[in-house]
Amino acid sequence: MASVVAMPVVSRGAGTGRAPMEISRRELPLARSMCWHCQSDIGGEYFCNQCVKVQPLSKDLDYFSCFGLPRKLTIDTARLETKFYELSRVFHPDFFEGKSEMERAVSLANSATLNQAYRTLKDPILRVEYLLRLEAGAAKDIPGKAPADLFEAILEMQEHLEEFQAAKSQGDASSAARAGDLLRKARKTLEAKRAALENRLAELFQIWDKLAEKHALDETQTAAKEGTLKEMRDLLSERTYVMNMLQNLKEALV
Amino acid sequence: MAYSEKVIDHYNNPRNMGSLPKDDKTVGTGIVGAPECGDVMKLQIKVENDRIVDAKFKTFGCGSAIASSSLATEWLKGRTVDEAYTIKNTDIVQELNLPPVKIHCSVLAEDAIKAALQDYKKKASAGEALGEKATVQAK
Numbered sequence: 001m002a003s004v005v006a007m008p009v010v011s012r013g014a015g016t017g018r019a020p021m022e023i024s025r026r027e028l029p030l031a032r033s034m035c036w037h038c039q040s041d042i043g044g045e046y047f048c049n050q051c052v053k054v055q056p057l058s059k060d061l062d063y064f065s066c067f068g069l070p071r072k073l074t075i076d077t078a079r080l081e082t083k084f085y086e087l088s089r090v091f092h093p094d095f096f097e098g099k100s101e102m103e104r105a106v107s108l109a110n111s112a113t114l115n116q117a118y119r120t121l122k123d124p125i126l127r128v129e130y131l132l133r134l135e136a137g138a139a140k141d142i143p144g145k146a147p148a149d150l151f152e153a154i155l156e157m158q159e160h161l162e163e164f165q166a167a168k169s170q171g172d173a174s175s176a177a178r179a180g181d182l183l184r185k186a187r188k189t190l191e192a193k194r195a196a197l198e199n200r201l202a203e204l205f206q207i208w209d210k211l212a213e214k215h216a217l218d219e220t221q222t223a224a225k226e227g228t229l230k231e232m233r234d235l236l237s238e239r240t241y242v243m244n245m246l247q248n249l250k251e252a253l254v
Numbered sequence: 255m256a257y258s259e260k261v262i263d264h265y266n267n268p269r270n271m272g273s274l275p276k277d278d279k280t281v282g283t284g285i286v287g288a289p290e291c292g293d294v295m296k297l298q299i300k301v302e303n304d305r306i307v308d309a310k311f312k313t314f315g316c317g318s319a320i321a322s323s324s325l326a327t328e329w330l331k332g333r334t335v336d337e338a339y340t341i342k343n344t345d346i347v348q349e350l351n352l353p354p355v356k357i358h359c360s361v362l363a364e365d366a367i368k369a370a371l372q373d374y375k376k377k378a379s380a381g382e383a384l385g386e387k388a389t390v391q392a393k
Contacts, residue, residue: 151285154294158314237289244292245314 029058056106062134063117072212073128073205084118132233147238154245157186161252187249190242197239204232257317258351264321269328272310274298279381282374284366288358293319297366299330301374306330306338318356322346322363341367
């Protein structure tokens, strides 16, 4: 915080002269190009150069650029963490106690955005789900393929689950044991399925990152990107079904 | 979150829970899932002379999903195939008084109805192509 306040106020030359240096220093886009308080152009990084009031971050800010990270699925977690702590210190509401209501609100909103961004990018599944939302584009409108075999398996498991619970409530120990065995076997199959899905997902992370490195946007490149996004989306929904079922099994088999 | 009385009633006394023979030519099966919540719904119809004479469901999901599919089977019985297509998720929402967060359950039920009808039609037209329409209709 102290460093921010002590930041040298760049003297403004007459007229329009805003040096490119000033703009590039700011990594996060702000909600507006004018200070909410003194109406002057915001020259500094997150704080107005004139009145030193904290500025709201843009609502369109994407979480990757929030931490200066490329839009890739394998991320530098150390950098994510460092950047998160750094920015948290800048916007932390504790530093704005005793300031105006608007400044407190801005600090709170910016901190909330940061926390949300950090939580999302830290978790690989949330990260890829977020990327899919960002990159949705054409892939969004193609209906995902429904995993029919998995649905059948889930419904069958559901039956065993009901048998198991009925047997338990009727005190039928042998039936309960039999159904319990089936469920434990099913859980093993599901755990294996989950591992396979997550392995493939990890492979797709690599594929996506390679594609993201190439800047040429020809047709094959676009098609490859869309194909990767689509496969990731299908894998993620399949994983949701698997996780949902595993959760139910866990609750039943305690 | 509080469920409406109708949802609780369908949940405690589900109508038409079970299965119909999947390979029967007069049976249409729809299995659909909601990737957002992991719910899975199976809905089956048995059609005779273009009228739905039986409907069954099996749902793996929350109370609202179970109630939506249970209600759907009640509504399907006695309708013609074309009439069945007119069932909309909004009708289910209204009947069960579903809150906004549970609307996707009714969408799932509508999807399941459509999938079952589609499956029945596919089977029926395949039978027609093989000259089996007479036997199907005679059943």
